Amino acid sequence: MAEMTYLEAIRQGLAEEMARDERVYAIGEDIGAYGGAFKVTEGLLERFGAERVIGTPISETAIIGAAIGSAYLGMRPVAELQFIDFVACCFNILTNFAAKSRYRWGAGVPMVVRGPCGGGVSGGPFHSANPEAHFLHTPGLKIVEPSTAYDAKGLIKAAIRDDDPVLFLEHKFLYRRVKDEVPDADYVVPIGQAVVRRPGDDVTVVTFGAMTYTALEAAEQLAQRDVEVEVIDLRTLSPLDHETVLQSVAKTNKVVVLHEAQRTGGIGAEIAAAITERGFEHLDAPPVRLASLDTPVPYNPGLEAAFRPGVEQIVAAVGQLVEY
Amino acid sequence: MSTDVVMPQMGESIAEGTVVRWLRKVGDEIDRDEPLFEISTDKVDAEIPSPAAGILTAIKVHEGETVPINSVVAVIGGADDVATAAPPAEAAPVIPAPTPPAAPPAAPAPPAPNSLAAADPSATAAVERVRSSPLVRRLAREHGVDLSQVTGSGSGGRVTKQDILTHIDRRPAAASSAAGPPPPSVAPAAPIGPPPVVSAEGTAPTFDAGQSSVAVPMTVMRRRIAEHMVASRRTSAHVHSIFEVDFSRVQQLRKAHGARYEQAGTKLTLMPFIAKAVIDALRAMPIVNASVDGDRVVYKRDINLGVAVALESGLIVPVVKQADEKNLLGLSRAIADLAGRARARQLVPADVQDGTFTITNPGGFGAVFGLPIINQPQVAILGVGSLEKRPVVVNDAIAIRSIAYLTLGFDHRLIDGVVADQFMGHVKRGLEQFEESIV
Numbered sequence: 001m002a003e004m005t006y007l008e009a010i011r012q013g014l015a016e017e018m019a020r021d022e023r024v025y026a027i028g029e030d031i032g033a034y035g036g037a038f039k040v041t042e043g044l045l046e047r048f049g050a051e052r053v054i055g056t057p058i059s060e061t062a063i064i065g066a067a068i069g070s071a072y073l074g075m076r077p078v079a080e081l082q083f084i085d086f087v088a089c090c091f092n093i094l095t096n097f098a099a100k101s102r103y104r105w106g107a108g109v110p111m112v113v114r115g116p117c118g119g120g121v122s123g124g125p126f127h128s129a130n131p132e133a134h135f136l137h138t139p140g141l142k143i144v145e146p147s148t149a150y151d152a153k154g155l156i157k158a159a160i161r162d163d164d165p166v167l168f169l170e171h172k173f174l175y176r177r178v179k180d181e182v183p184d185a186d187y188v189v190p191i192g193q194a195v196v197r198r199p200g201d202d203v204t205v206v207t208f209g210a211m212t213y214t215a216l217e218a219a220e221q222l223a224q225r226d227v228e229v230e231v232i233d234l235r236t237l238s239p240l241d242h243e244t245v246l247q248s249v250a251k252t253n254k255v256v257v258l259h260e261a262q263r264t265g266g267i268g269a270e271i272a273a274a275i276t277e278r279g280f281e282h283l284d285a286p287p288v289r290l291a292s293l294d295t296p297v298p299y300n301p302g303l304e305a306a307f308r309p310g311v312e313q314i315v316a317a318v319g320q321l322v323e324y
Numbered sequence: 325m326s327t328d329v330v331m332p333q334m335g336e337s338i339a340e341g342t343v344v345r346w347l348r349k350v351g352d353e354i355d356r357d358e359p360l361f362e363i364s365t366d367k368v369d370a371e372i373p374s375p376a377a378g379i380l381t382a383i384k385v386h387e388g389e390t391v392p393i394n395s396v397v398a399v400i401g402g403a404d405d406v407a408t409a410a411p412p413a414e415a416a417p418v419i420p421a422p423t424p425p426a427a428p429p430a431a432p433a434p435p436a437p438n439s440l441a442a443a444d445p446s447a448t449a450a451v452e453r454v455r456s457s458p459l460v461r462r463l464a465r466e467h468g469v470d471l472s473q474v475t476g477s478g479s480g481g482r483v484t485k486q487d488i489l490t491h492i493d494r495r496p497a498a499a500s501s502a503a504g505p506p507p508p509s510v511a512p513a514a515p516i517g518p519p520p521v522v523s524a525e526g527t528a529p530t531f532d533a534g535q536s537s538v539a540v541p542m543t544v545m546r547r548r549i550a551e552h553m554v555a556s557r558r559t560s561a562h563v564h565s566i567f568e569v570d571f572s573r574v575q576q577l578r579k580a581h582g583a584r585y586e587q588a589g590t591k592l593t594l595m596p597f598i599a600k601a602v603i604d605a606l607r608a609m610p611i612v613n614a615s616v617d618g619d620r621v622v623y624k625r626d627i628n629l630g631v632a633v634a635l636e637s638g639l640i641v642p643v644v645k646q647a648d649e650k651n652l653l654g655l656s657r658a659i660a661d662l663a664g665r666a667r668a669r670q671l672v673p674a675d676v677q678d679g680t681f682t683i684t685n686p687g688g689f690g691a692v693f694g695l696p697i698i699n700q701p702q703v704a705i706l707g708v709g710s711l712e713k714r715p716v717v718v719n720d721a722i723a724i725r726s727i728a729y730l731t732l733g734f735d736h737r738l739i740d741g742v743v744a745d746q747f748m749g750h751v752k753r754g755l756e757q758f759e760e761s762i763v
Contacts, residue, residue: 253459253485281462284485324478 001183007175009149009182010114011040013156014078016186018048021076024160025052027067028080037082038116038175060089064113068098071109076160081115084169085129098165099140108163114156116172117145118210118260119308123172124299130209130261132237135167136270142191143237145169147212149180151235154189162191169237171209178213194241196248200228203318204248206271207258208234211309215258218314227322237267245271246279253284254321260308263291285324288317327376329398331391334365334673341365342390342544343397352380354400361397364544368640368676369669376400390544455482463488468541545638556700561736564695567748570756571711571726581763588653594711595631596655598683598730600762601754602706603627603648606681609747613680615701616738630679630699631659633666634688640666641699643679652763687711693729703738706751707731 004012018024025048026041032055035042045053056063060081067077081087087094090113098109119128135141144159144166146152152170159166197212198219205215212233219229230248234241249255255275257268272287290309298304331341344362348354360374381401385391454471456464460483464471467488474491476483529538542550574597585592606613606627615622629647633640642662644650650658665671681702686694687710694707709729716725730751734744 253457280458282459284457284459324482324484 001181003179004149004182005176006146006149006152006170006178007038007040009153010156010170011042011044012182013153014041014160015044015047016153017078017157017160018044018052020186021160022052023074023076024078025054025070025075026078026080027054027056027063029056029058029063029082031055031080036080038172040114040170040175041080060086061093064090064093064098064111067111067113068093068101068109071111072107076110078112078114078160081113083123083127083129084115084117084131085126087113087115087131087167088129088134091134094135094141094165094167095138099138101140102164103140109165110163111165112156112159112162112168113165114159114168114170116175117169118171118173119297119304120173120210122299122301122304123297125296128297128304130169130259132167132169133261133266136238136267140164141238142166143169144191144235145171145209145237146189146235147171147174147178147209147233149178149182151189151195153182154187155191155235157186158188158191161188166191169209173210189235192236192239192241194232194234194236194244196230196244197233198229198231200230200252202228202230202252202254203321204230204232204245204252204255205258205314205318206232206234206245206248206255208237209260211258211260214309214311215314218311218318221311221315222318225319227318229318240271240274242274242278245275246282249275249279250282253282254324255283256288256290256314256317256321258290258309258314260292262294263289264294266291285321288321290314290317326381326399326401327378328396329360329372329375329400330394331363331385331397332372332673333393334363334368334370334676338365338393340390340392343385343387344369344544345387346383347371348374348380350380350383354378354380365548368671368673369545370671370673371669373672374400378402455480456488457482457485459485460488463492467492543637545635545640549639552700553697556697559700560698560703562698562733563736563741563744564731564733565741565744565748566693566729566731567745567752569728569730569752570716571728573758574755575726577758577760577763585653585656590653590656590660592652592656593659594708595659595683595685596652597755597758598706598708598751599629599631599644599647599655599659600652601751601758602681602683603629604754605747605750607648608750609743611739611743612704612734612747614703614738615680616703616735617701621738624680626678626680628678628680630682630702631662632682632684633663635667640671640676641679641682642666642671642675643677645674645678682706683708687728693731695731696733698733698735703735704744704747705733707733 014026018026026044028036030036031041032045032050032053041053063079063081067079070077094113098111102108117130132143132145135143142162142164144155146155156168159168198216200219205219207215212231215231219231222229230252232245232248257271259266259268261267268289268291272289275287276283290313292308295307298307334341341363342365344364346361347359354360354374354377356375356377357373359371361372363370363372378400380398382399383397385395385397391397455476456471460471463469463485469488469491471483474483474487477487478484529540531538571594574594578592582592610623611621613624613627615624626646627648629644630641631644633642642665644655644658644662647655662675665675679699679702682699682705684694684696684705685708686696687708690710693709696705696707698705707730709731711726711728713724714727715722716727718725730748732744732748
């Protein structure tokens with residue numbers, strides 16, 4: 001057991017899987033000698049050699065295409081996109097090809113596509129995306145986004161061992177800011193399971209990624225006003241763990257769905273709809289969505305702070321639900 | 325033109341009915357006579373057909389609500405109404421439209437005009453005005469809470485989860501139904517509030533550990549039966565007279581002619597024979613086919629014969645109208661038809677109205693004889709005991725005969741013992757010497 005950062009946990013998980021299974025290899029821009037733009041793959045080249053830590057030209061489509069091809073031939077690629085924003089370049093090959101491959105001819109694509117997502121670091125409109133909603137709509141793709149170092153290691157290992165494509169979203173704000181106890185042992189965090197980060201009886205906040213911490217901070221403030229917020233960290237975004245959410249809503253009867261991506265057509269809409277459909281008679285108030293504004297992510301730090309949902313908005317929304 | 329759909333009168337003694345289920349929803353196109361809703365009254369559970377063709381433009385009484393008869397429960401609009409009714413306002417209606425917008429009272433309204441018609445919609449409007457949430461409405465349903473009785477503390481006076489939970493907690497302990505351990509033996513159980521239309525009859529109750537009793541709301545039918553039986557006991561001076569009747573001849577006739585009836589599509593049971601004998605006796609003694617109205621005797625021209633039918637949970641008495649005008653085949657068919665539709669819950673209001681005399685058949689379940697309670701406002705009821713072969717003395721010899729005990733429950737206010745026994749003598753003779761030509 002050692003305390004390590006979210007980033008180190010991902011690296012450790014990846015290295016453990018590469019050591020455990022020689023079919024596992026890493027591919028992406030600058031991931032070799034440079035160790036990747038955020039240094040997630042630092043040291044892997046020295047340890048596993050250039051055949052298993054492959055640097056590529058600047059073409060996201062080529063990276064994913066090569067990964068899929070090798071997966072067909074029995075490899076288990078872990079492809080890095082330098083910023084997850086550029087996964088948009090691979091939309092066709094991911095949604096039309098990788099995701100449907102098993103369905104069409106029984107050939108699974110055991111590939112992980114990982115990359116940094118999210119804002120809060122003045123990354124601007126091309127380096128801050130949270131693209132889960134684009135892929136949530138695609139059957140055949142799994143999507144995970146850990147919020148702790150423990151989950152980051154457990155989920156990257158689960159994703160690598162999964163026989164189908166997994167989109168692994170790493171929140172860049174958390175890379176070096178989050179540190180927690182991570183076992184040296186070989187463990188996985190199962191895909192598809194949410195977790196209750198803080199129990200409470202009054203209002204449920206469903207969230208994931210960096211927003212988990214924003215929600216926990218808001219919950220702390222609200223507790224001083226005797227409002228007990230239950231914070232659920234989804235961890236996996238597809239398939240969604242509706243049961244955990246519905247159990248909580250059955251208890252609190254009021255729910256805020258919080259995410260960092262833009263509001264319209266976001267994953268919050270899907271979660272709120274599912275709660276309404278399956279938990280209608282548990283609701284004592286309409287589900288509330290809190291998300292970013294429907295604009296590109298601003299570069300200016302002040303604007304970005306106003307663009308994303310923060311502690312203040314959560315406290316206000318929960319307060320309104322309590323009064324409802 | 326729009327047509328009001330009213331809560332039908334399901335019998336002369338009936339004042340109200342409960343809407344159990346809407347079979348169609350607002351906006352649906354509906355044909356005349358197509359099933360529109362299901363109701364439950366003290367006499368009958370029935371599907372009510374639409375009185376007109378058109379679009380169902382409004383439902384004014386929700387499922388589970390009980391309203392007086394003739395209350396408007398829904399409105400069927402013609403094709404024209406939809407256009408005017410659906411969009412609330414195209415634009416500000418500056419100039420009054422040439423056609424009258426709000427439909428004038430359509431057909432001659434049934435006897436309950438303004439008072440009921442006015443009281444009812446306002447009552448439902450009050451219910452709708454209670455602001456709540458899906459959770460609160462579910463809790464209200466589960467605990468039989470009338471939301472208009474709960475003070476809302478939420479925004480805009482909304483009834484919140486906390487409000488209703490507090491309300492439920494404060495109610496008399498016995499009212500909180502099955503859930504939880506029983507209250508530490510409080511006084512007699514308080515009556516359960518307006519119950520949801522849910523039946524637990526017939527199903528075995530489940531007891532939680534440590535629970536010694538479970539309170540379950542009665543079905544509408546059960547409540548009505550309870551009210552009626554007690555009311556009848558209170559109203560009539562019940563006396564019972566029991567006769568032994570030899571059915572051997574009837575049995576012979578059934579054997580001889582049964583096949584012919586079966587060809588005609590009906591089974592020749594005992595009941596049409598008894599009905600026929602009763603009809604003849606009623607013809608001969610009109611005082612038994614009557615009712616009491618204050619200090620007057622009301623004689624009935626028609627003989628409308630009620631035949632009690634046991635249901636899974638309850639009892640219903642459909643009526644063979646003008647039974648005296650039917651031959652044995654007609655009676656046989658009519659009784660089979662009514663019993664079948666009663667069990668299928670497809671009786672229409674007219675089927676249970678206007679009975680003048682009732683036959684009930686406890687013998688079907690093995691009783692040697694029963695002492696039936698009169699079906700108000702009638703003055704007599706015939707109970708038929710089980711038919712069994714018994715040794716009897718015939719011409720000083722012991723013979724085996726098919727015997728059943730017939731019981732007349734009669735109202736001594738109107739019928740004296742002599743009259744009752746003459747009536748029963750008539751029935752007995754009719755059965756024991758049944759004329760073959762009638763069969």
